[in-house]
Amino acid sequence: MTTAGLISARCDSADRLVESDEILAALQVRLGGGYPGVIALPGLLSLVRRARMAGATLGAAMTVTDEGQPLSFSARAIPDGAGTRIEISDWKVASDAWQGDEAASADEALVRQLAEAHIVLDAEQRIVSGSVTAGDLADLASGLQQGFGKYWTDFVTLEGNAHRQPLHWRLLDEARVAVPGSSRVWKTRILPLRAGGFELLLVAETVLINVPAKAVAAAPEPLPQPDWKGLLGRKLAPALRLPINRIVANAETIRTRLAGPLAEQYVGYAGDIAEAGRHLLSLVEDLADLETVEDEGFAPAPDHIDLVDCARRAAGILGVRAQERGIAFVLPAPDVAAPAIAEFRRVLQILLNLIGNAVRYSPEHTRVEVDCGIDGEFAWITVLDQGQGIAQEHAEKVFEKFERLGRSGDGGSGLGLYISRRLARAMGGDLTVQQAPDGGAKFVLLLPADTAAQATAAG
Template sequence: MTAAGPIRARCDGADRLIEADETLAALQVRLGGSFPGVIALPGLMALVCKARHSGVALSGLLVVQDERQPVSFRALAVPDADGTSIEITDWKLAAEAWTTETAVAAAGEALLRQLAEAHVVLDAEQRVISGVVDAADLADFGRGLRQAFGRYWTDLVELRETAHRQPLHWRLLDDAALAVPGSSRRWKARLLPLRAGGFELLLVADTVLPRIAADDGPPPQTPDFRGLLGRNLAPALRQPINRIVANAETIRTRLAGPLADQYAGYAGDIAEAGRHLLGLVEDLADLETVEDAGFDPAPDEIDLADCARRAAGILSVRAQERSIVLATPTANDPAPAIGEFRRVLQILFNLIGNAIRYTPGHTTVTIETGVDGQTAWLSVTDEGEGLSEEDAAKVFEKFERLGRSGDGGSGLGLYISRKLARAMNGDLSVQSAPGRGARFVLSLPADRAAKASAAG
C-alpha cells in the first residue's frame, strides 16, 4: 500500500501536532498519542525538533511500527515563525519499504541521528549555518558554533587521521576521527547530504566512557549521562528491534513463501521475544524519566471518563482475542481532573493491559470513574485470582512480578504508573483479596472549576 499523494501536517511552536491529514492523524492516535497533541512518532518528533532549533528545512526517511506492520515514509520539516510544516511522501508498507537499499540506508541514518550528540547544519561548502549540542562535554564546541557562522566546521575541531584542510570533498570527511576541544572522548563526524542542498553534520562519540587523564594532567570532564537511555539509546534500539519483529512476523505468517510449521513456530518465538525486548526498553526509558529529579508532568484539564474510553478503545482488540468485555463509563458521567493527558493514558494502558493479561477469558473488566470532593478517581476492576495481602503490599515495587515468569512483563509497569500518579499530585492504590479479583484505583486532583461549570 502506497499513499496516493503528499500527506500534510503542521506543528505549533511547542512541537504539538495541530493539523494533519487523516492518514497521519489516525496513525498518531493508534500509537497512543492524542490529536491535537505531542507527536507520537519518535523519529518524526526528532526531525521536527531539529528543524525548528536549526531554522532550516530538514528531511529524512523514517520507519514506524503500525499495528505490527512497519511503514516507511519520507518526511520534510519546514520551520517558520509559528511552528513547523510537515510534508510526507513515499508512504509504503514494510513489504514494499524494506526491499530497497534506500530504506536500509534510512534506518542507518535514523540510528545515527539518535546517537549523535551534536547536530550542525552546513551549507554546500561545509560552512556552519547553525547547530544544536546535547552533551555537557561539548559546551566549548557549542559556544564556538554560535560564533562560527560562515566558517568551515573543521576549524572547530582537530582532525586526527588526515593532514588535509578545507576545502575537501565531503566524502573524505565522512566518518573521520576527530578530537573536540573540552571533551576527553573520541568522536567521529558523519556528513549526510540534505535534500535542499548542504549537509547535516553529526558528531557521534566513538567511546562511551571518558579517557583516563595522564597523571600530570587535569582530570577529564565527565559527560552527563542522565537521559542516555531515554533520549538516545531507546529511540536507537526501536529501529532494529521493530525490524526483527517485522521480519519474524513475515516468516511466521508465510508471506515470503511456504515454510514448515516447525520453523514458523520458531519465527513466532522470535517475534514474541522481540516485542518483549521492545517493551523492556520502553519501560526502562520511562523508569529513567520518572526517577529524574527534574521530572515535572504538564498538568491540564482532562476527563478521566474520556481517558478510560480512549484507552479501552485502543486495547479492545486485545480484549476481544480473549473474549473479555471492557465496561467503560458513559459520556454522560464525566470525571473532570487535573493531570497530563499522555501520562494518564500511559497509566491506563498499564492497568487495563494487566487486567486483560491476567484475567480469565470470557469475563469482564470494569472501568469506573467518579469525583469525591477534591479528588477525581478511576478504578479498573478485574475478575481474576486477586492478590493476597502480602502481594498487594509489594505489587508496586520496582521489578516485582509476584513470581510470574515468561509472561512478557518487566515488573516496572505498576511502579512507573504510581510514580507518574504521584508526580501529578495523585496516587495509585490496589484493593484485592484472593479469589475476588483486583481493583486498582487512580486518584488525581479534581478539576473543581469544570465540575462547578457543569453543575451550573
C-alpha cells in the first residue's frame, strides 16, 4: 500500500479543474478528462458542485479505479470566491483492502461517495475507528471518539428492531436508523473487509441543503428541509420522459436489428436495456403520481363516464401483454352499462393497474374476469384473476405505500395499489380486495353512480 501527501487543486465557477498537483492532473487525463476541463471523477465532481451550491465546506471518502488499480482517498471541497478549492488526503492504493474482486463494484463505489459516515468495525461489529463528514452527525462523531470496542448499534436506533447485538451483519445491512442529533433518516451499508471486520457506511435518505456545518451542530431545533413539493411531477418527470423514451426506442431498434445485423448476445443486451428503461419510466410515473395524490390540494375533475367503456379500453391496451401469456379477458356483455361520476383518465389509470396486475400475477393460460354494475348510489367494477389470491390478513396491507408482500424483481414499485386507492377515495369511492371463492384475488372499485344517466336510460 502506498500513500501520498496532501494533494491540492482548484476549480473555476463551472467546476472545471484549472489548477492541480501533478498526481490529480494525471488521473484526470487518464480518466478521459481534459486539463483544464470538467472534473472526470463523478464523485469528486458531485462533491464540488454540492459544496459550491451550499456555500459550505464538504468532505467525503471516495474510491476510483485507475488503470485496474483501486484507489481510495478523502476529499474536501472548499468554496473560494468564484471557484472551489480541493484538498485530497489519505491517497492509498487499496488493492488488498476490500473483499471480492480487485476493483470495487460500481454500487459500492457509489455508496462510499454518498456516505457521510465511514466506520471500521471488527469481526464482532465493534467500533475500531470512524470518520464523519456531516455536521448533523456531531453527536455520533463525539461518540465514536469514546466508543472504541463498543457495538455500533449502541449509537443509533434501528427502525422497527428492538433486538440488541449480536446480530448477523446481513440482518443490519441496508437497515434504516435514526442518529441522535440528526433529523434525517439514515440507511446503513455494511461491507465485509478481506482482512476481517467490516466497513459501516451511513447514507442519508433525506437531503440537507444550505445549512453550514457549524450551524447544524449547534441547532437546537429540527433542521429546515428544502421544499421539494411539485419538483418531480412538474419538473423532473417531464424532463426525464424524453431521454428515457429515447433509450427504450434506440434499444428496441437494436434488438429488432432494424439498424443492421447484430450478434445474438447483443440482441439480448438490447432487450435488457429496453426493459430496464421501461421499468425506470414506470417508476418515474409512479413517483410523479404519488406526489400528485398526496398533495393537499389534489382534486380530480369529475365527469360523466361509463365504467364498462373504461374496462374495455383498459383491456384493449393490455391485450398484447395478455396474449403473450395466454390469458383471456372476460368482459361485460355489450348491453351492460355502469354510468358513474368520476375523472375518466384517473379511472382508466386505476383499471390499467388492476388488470395489469391480474395479468402479471396470474398463471399462464388462465382468464381475468371484469364485471360492472350499479348498486344503489354506487357504480362498481370488479377485476378477478385466477392467481394465488391475497390472504384476508393482507387485504389492507396490500394498499400500503411501497408494499410488495414479499415479491421482488417483478418490475413493480409497490405504489400502484396505494395510488389507485387514493384516487378512488378522492373521487368519492373506494378500492378494496377480497379472496375469490374459487381462489384468486377480486378487486372491487366503487365510484359514485351517475343517477341522471340512469334515469335517462330508464326513461
